[in-house]
Amino acid sequence: MQSRRETDRKTAWCRSLLAAALMAILVAPGSGQAADRKKSQGKKSTARKSTAGKSSTRRRAAPTAALTGSAREIVDYTNSQIKQGWTDNEIKPSALASDAEWIRRVHLDLVGAIPSLETVEAFLKDRDTTKRTKLIDNLLDDPGYVRNFTTIWSNLLIGRQTPRRVSRGGMRKFLREAFARNRPWDKVVFDLVSAEGHFERNGAVNYLLAQMTMRDDGVQATAKTTRLFMGIQVQCTQCHNHPFNDWKQNQFWEFNNFFRQARRVDHRKYDPKSGRMVDDYSELVFTDFNEKVFFEQRAGTLQMVEPRFFKTRVDAKPSTDLRKELARLMVAGENPLIAKAMVNRMWGKFFGYGFTKPLDDMGPHNPSTHPELLDRLSREFVKSGYDIKQLIRWICNAESYHLTSRLGADNAVDNPAAGEAPLFSHMYVKGLEAEQLYDSLIVATGAHKAGGSGWEESERQRQTWLRQFVIAFGTDENDEATTFNGTIPQALMMMNGDLVDKATSAERGSFLNKMLSGAGTDATRVRRLFLSTLTREPTRRELAAAQQLLKENRNSPITAYQDLYWALLNSNEFIFNH
Amino acid sequence: MHLPTPSGMSRRHFMKHMATAAATAPALQFISDLRAHAQDIKKAQKACILMWMGGGPPTIDIWDLKPGSKNGGEFQPIDTKGDLQISEHMPKTAMQMDKLSVVRSMSTREADHGRGRYYMHTAFVPNPTVVHPTFGSVVSQELGAKRSALEIPAFVSVNAPSGSPGFMGARHAPFVVSSNGQIRNASLGDKKDRLGQRLRMLSVIETNFINSKRGEMPKGHREIYKKAVNLMTSKQMEAFKVAEESQETKDAYGTGGFGQGLLMARRLVETGVPFVEVGMGGWDLHNNVFNTLSTQRLPQLDQGIGALTADLAQRGMLDDVVLVWMGEFGRTPRINQNVGRDHWAASWSVMIGGGGLKGGQAVGKTDRDGVRVDGKAYLPGDIWATVSHALGIPSKTVHRSKRGRPMKLANGGSPIKELIG
Structure with a gap:
């Protein structure tokens, strides 16, 4: 019995090791990849020849030719990285999506609903060769964009079922402002992690209030924050070291330490109609937390931990606002995890699959399918000032986003629904939310x-x-x-x-x-x-x-x-x- | 036998409309045998009822008490009709323990809700390249697909998050219902006579999309619609109507969601449904564990299990129906500073009985303080292998993932010897 359990683990472990090793080879400059590229160049030209006669749509001008400047450069880079995956896997992409197929998709993804009849007819008639890029821009300025992303993030932050004593209205108001003003993502994350106050006046507090529905010493807040914003799953290290990588149990509790000063206060009021006390407002407040944090190791012994963000120790005095410290550390640097996690999540939103599966489990045990692209996009995202609309523009203008969902003659293996790594050589069919x-x-x-x-x-x-x-x-x-x-x-x-x-x-x-x-x-x-x-x-x-x-x-x-x-x-x- | 069909159309004629929508012959199996009598349907059919304890139940306070240990907590064990003791707050169940057994040596390692839920339901640890079927879906495929007289889904889930059919596809997904037995939108209303022409038009549009090479999902959609239409027009929908039981029976099971869910489960397995999962939540007891258990959770749990076991036995069904009781994991033997217990997967219990399995036993054991399994430990695959044995699903069964990877039934677990005798 023991041995089978071990095998379970070992196979998974070996698989991830193997995958990591493969990635290492691919990423190493001048070694595997360069060689692969050279090899595939020969193939590329033959591929072109063979498809030229078959499909005229394939040879149509790129639908996003209107892009200029840095956006152009980033989209070109994205296209080349994705194409590399096609050549490496010896597949050919599907044809471009028709305008009709594409306008439905881009409306659903950006504003959360299909286009109206009038919109469709106007778009199909429009002869402007840059109309797709223009439509992306227009939809990003549409009130439907704000509503759609407010809905998506409300569901992610507090769930579809609003927990008791959490204000969905407050949460939505905060998000509405964030997306309407296109607030930089790092500022949004900073607020969500560090907010204090009344749940309607400062709607950001609802995120943590929803994670603090019971007294659990901030365990849930720790798990959710690391997973949602940083794309890492440390929750299993609450009880033991991570099974597949080198994250240790203490790391969970070091993160957890930052949440120990957060306290929810639920106010009640007298209801003259019923003559009873009823729920009034809730708030999130700062309390001094002077106790040390201990956790129980597998052996049963207790170990003390201090607030620490990966390798950065925080010199905590009782007056230090630890959540603000955590928020500062989360958003610092040229390519922090919050950028990578957001890029991965956003890509996944538009394609149905991100660069890792699941989206929010990134780490050495689960290498991404397009590591260089993910890395570059997140650096650019940071450089842009965490500009969410800009990130969306890059993704929606990338060639893959303009391909049909119909399989081509030569890309049946690109089937992530069957567990294959996505190659983005056609659009994947997604169920409507x-x-x-x-x-x-x-x-x-x-x-x-x-x-x-x-x-x-x-x-x-x-x-x-x-x-x-x-x-x-x-x-x-x-x-x-x-x-x-x-x-x-x-x-x-x-x-x-x-x-x-x-x-x-x-x-x-x-x-x-x-x-x-x-x-x-x-x-x-x-x-x-x-x-x-x-x-x-x-x-x-x-x-x-x-x-x-x-x-x-x-x-x-x-x-x-x-x-x-x-x-x-x-x-x-x-x-x-x- | 009268069946509700759109007016002016025989049931067979009506079902044919659904069949025309199908590209392949096996779809014809959905056309039910009109001559099947209710009596035939009720004849002994194997089934499994899974009682799912969402949040992770403290089995140390229910099935494997540790009196005298620092971890023992506030409850005392009592004798039962079987050869084991259980919690003093489970008196009705104690009277049935000659028919039920407890596996006290589960050791499962996954102590996160999501991972534990997945592992216990599928027997496999989560893996990014494949979604394993939850066990109800396995039974739906192995038994449900062979029951041509069954017009309602072969896997019903009452108030429970049963998981995904994974690579077995949407046709083996759980049909999720609430314990009040009301199925929303299942009535055709005043549009009955138009369903035929609506479905014909639908079939043309669906076929166009299916033939346009967009993967498996469009096909799955059509299969689900076929099942939904089948269900809308079936007399077997009666099985969901718990309200029609006598007040006495309803009271015996308990009028809460769990009790009514178990009563519905009994009605469903009588009708031929091979897998029913009934959920009970609220076990994530990080604080105030003893008070919550003795005043809220255990009275409900005890009443439900006691009534279901007695009822099945009295109806002569217990030899065909396997009962399994489990959650994601157990809870820490050590009692924390909030008088709660945290997540613990290293040593905990699962209850299993019926289906011809040997009752009245404690299988395996934990040490004095409940922190370790003494001797042989069991995995979820062993539980599901035992269930498969009782249901007559061959242990050599191998399923294939979408990529063609072979997956052994119950992850290759073995039936527990003490239970299969």
């Missing part, structure tokens, strides 16, 4: 225009709808899973739920109603339904099937349109971002 689906249904169906309810009410409805898909794990780390992606409950919700039912209702003011009362042939109407949901024209077979449907429901064309619309919204193509 619950929020993306909800907001896309709103866009597709014009539900926001139909209903008369205000912003607060619609936000409340959105939150209620989203909550049905969350299951909590029942641990103190407030970790949660979603039953959303690819499950029967999701299918049932799409087939029979209120939202789709309302969308296809054709009541006054709805998209369907307006389209049916306006002019146009059946073929035009069918085409517009496809464009407004799947962002593409129907195929000939689909058009024929739709016409058949209309024919069978001659007496009630509205029924036919409703059912076609239902089928479009329920299709695999609608629920995937590709």
